[in-house]
Amino acid sequence: MSLPETDPPPGDAPSDNGTPAADEPHPLHRRLKSFVRRAGRTTDGQARAFAELGPLFLLPYRAEPIDLAATFGREARTVLEIGFGMGEATAHIAALMPETNFLCCEVHEPGVGALLKRIGEQGLANIRICAHDAVEVLDHMLQPDTLDGVHVFFPDPWHKKRHNKRRLLQGPFVAKLAAHLKPGGYLHCATDWQPYAEQILDVLEHEPLLRNTATDASGYAPKPDYRPLTKFENRGIKLGHGVWDVVFERR
Template sequence: MGERHRAALDRLWPLYGVPVTGEPLDLAVLFGRRAPLVLEIGSGMGDATADMAAADPDRDYLAVDVHTPGVANLLALVEERGLANVRVAFGDALDLLGHQLAPDSLAAIHVFFPDPWPKARHHKRRLIQPRHVELLRSRLVPGGTLHCATDSADYAEAMLETLTADPGLTNAHRGYAPRPSYRPLTKFEERGVRAGRDVFDLIFTRSPALVSRS
């Protein structure tokens, strides 16, 4: 890390950082209020997260990543832009979801440009696979949104198949979705588009809980 990132991490982590420890989070204490929460999985350098949070002050954003310079950069953006509605977690998103976030606690989950693990023998490492999607869906409130985006055509096809097969999710569009205005274009995405790669958005909502008639 450069000195800017190292200084931001040292100074701002105690204020805005969230360790992935397995201890359940009290979101009202973490953000100082009760508001709908968006989980950003794989926030990268944090530019898109900062842009979305700035444009959406009535919701809180919890970003999680394992890339230390990215975590540090987002912490710096939080301070520079005065974003009171952003917290940054460092660690495995599945551990955070499984142990620290309660069921029915998230208004939305964003999974933008996750590692596609292109080799077939590595597909088991992909985030969007049935057992992980079940966990993601369980943390959404009924009607909450799971929004994925990728520039890997193979991964997009697998995502669409997996998300469509989940009995608790409903596709908000017929097939792939147009990029919504709230998702900013990232530098990574712009490079991909210039290289001729298509970008695929998938937006699914958690179906309302079934009411027992017994």
């Protein structure tokens, strides 16, 4: 499929939603889908990480529920991350929260290799990677009411108005995420594109299973301490771009 002509997003853009050609219906209108396959070259270091660490940390997709305790080798809180890009934030957070398990979905092969490389370099044991569509992982591998958190950081903003319908965080997908959270579990989204932040806030506020944790009248949350400033975010801040965090809890 050909990529539509769009300006590059202002910040991070992990592979998180579909890329139909400009005259094709959006995947959300055909079949809910969480990713876009992007071109990229796997480096020698990433290839070595695949070979050496893939058998330990890659979780093959299968269309049946998994036992999270068996998958991670322990009973622990589990957070799902969707579209981790090159894994910089993922590895940082996993190192800060060794008591938490992180199940991470990303279909971009260089990104998967980069996170595997970080796992080896930092000695992380609490990450498992499923290189598959997060929607199918939610539908078939994860039971409802099993996740303690979901992270969706800097999804592709599709900032041209005619492409807004391609954004990942829309009602059907948010409902799916909410149903997989335990009561008290959280959904944390972050974006550096204000119109997308406004849409995310609106969609989450209309999901009956969720409630906003923000105390500020704007509805946006302060950046949680665990989320690092990535190099892209730092660059954006220097250019005067804002960043918006939205944190909701399952009722």
